Amino acid sequence: MTETMLAERFHAADRSITLEDIPIPHPGPGEVLIKVAYCGICHSDLSLISGAFPASRPAVTQGHEASGTIVELGAGVTGWKEGDRVIPSAGRPCLKCRKCRRGAFTDCLSLNLMAFAYDGAWAEYHVAQASGMTKIPDNVPMDQAALLADAVSTPYAAVVRTGKVHMGNAVAVWGVGGVGTHLVQLAKLAGGVPVIAIDLNDAVLERAKRLGADHTLRSDDPELMQKIEDITNGRMIDVAFDAVGIKPTLRACVDSLDVDGKAVSVGLSSRTSTPARSWTSTCTASRFSATSVTSARTSPCWPRCCRPTASTSRSRSPRSFRCRRSRAALRSWSPIRATRSVSSSSPDAVQS
Secondary structure, eight states: OOOOEEEEEETTTTTEEEEEEOOOOOTTTTEEEEEEEEOOOOOHHHHHTSSOOSSSEEEEOOOOOOOEEEEEOTTTTTSSTTEEEEEESSOEEEEEEEHHHHOOOOGOSSEEEBBBTTTTTTBSSSEEEEEEEOOOOOOOOOHHHHHHIIIIIHHHHHIIIIIIOOTTOOEEEEEEEEHHHHHHHHHHHHOOEEEEEESSOOHHHHHHHTTOOOOEETOOOHHHHHHHHHTTTOOOOEEEEESSSSSHHHHHHHTTEEEEEEEOOOOOOOOOOOOOOBBBBBBBESSEEEOOOOOOSSSOOOSSSSOTTTTTTOOGGGGGGGGGHHHHHHHGOOOOHHOOOSSOOOOOOOOO
C-alpha cells in the first residue's frame, strides 16, 4: 500500500473544494481502515459547500454515505476481519454527555457527524470506529449499500422509531426527493394507507407514484387540505413527514393532522426553524418532531377545522366547532389541556 491517497478537501475559509494527495490514515485502538468503494453525495454536503450549513473545522474531507472493504484492523478490534464489506457509521458519540456516560451511545446528545466533525469518505480510504459499522450482505451491491448509511437509515428511523407508522395509518410526505422517496416506500412497507406524496415537482411526484404512493398532490394547490380530507374520507393524516425542512412545509404537516396525529420533521435546510411557541394547537414539539398529545375522545380536532376564532376563544360553545366529533368531545374537554402551546422540551428525536 502506498503512503498517500487522493481525497476531496473542503476549506472553510473560502468554501473551496480541492482534490489533494494526503497521507493515508492508520486506525487507532477500536478502529478499522476501510478502502472506499462508493460514497454518495448528500444535500448536506452541498449545503456545507454553499455556506447554508456552518463549518465545524477549517478543513475536512466530505462524504458520509459510504461503503467499502476493511483493509486494516486497529488494536483491540474483534468481530471483524480484513476483507469484510462494511458500511461505516455516519457519526461518532461524543463520549461526554449524560447519555454516553450511561452507555447509550446511539442516543448521544452531541453526536459528531462524519464529514463535518471529522474526515469523511470522499477519499480512497476512511478510518471508522469498529463499533458502529454494518456488514454488507453478499447479495447487496456496494453502490446500493452506500445509500443505506443515510438516505435509507434516516427515513427508516423516522418511519419506524419516531413516526411509529403502523397498519392503517394515513401518511403524507412533503418533499419527495431522495429522503422523501424512501419515506414513501418505507411508510408503504409499514402498512400506511393511504400514502400521499406532496411536492412542487411533477417529475418527482410521478416517481413517487411509481414507487408506491397511493396519491400525489402539488404542495401549491390551494385546495390541498380539502383534497387530503377527501382522500382520507374526512379522517386526515395520522403521520405527516416534512422532508423539506422549512417552516411552511412543517406548518402544512401540522395542519393536515387528525386528532392524535404526529408530524415528523426530517429535512434540513438553511431556513429550518423549530416550530414557534405561538403555535397554539394540540401538539408538542421537539427538535425533530411535533406530536399530538390529545385524545380524539376528549378534545376538539385541532389543528384541522376547529381552531378557536375571535368569537369562540372565550366561550367555545358546541356550535362554535364545525365537526360532529368535536361537538361530541366537548362533554369531557379540558380547555387547559386543549390550548397547550407548542413546546420544544420533548426528548423524542429522529435517530439515524
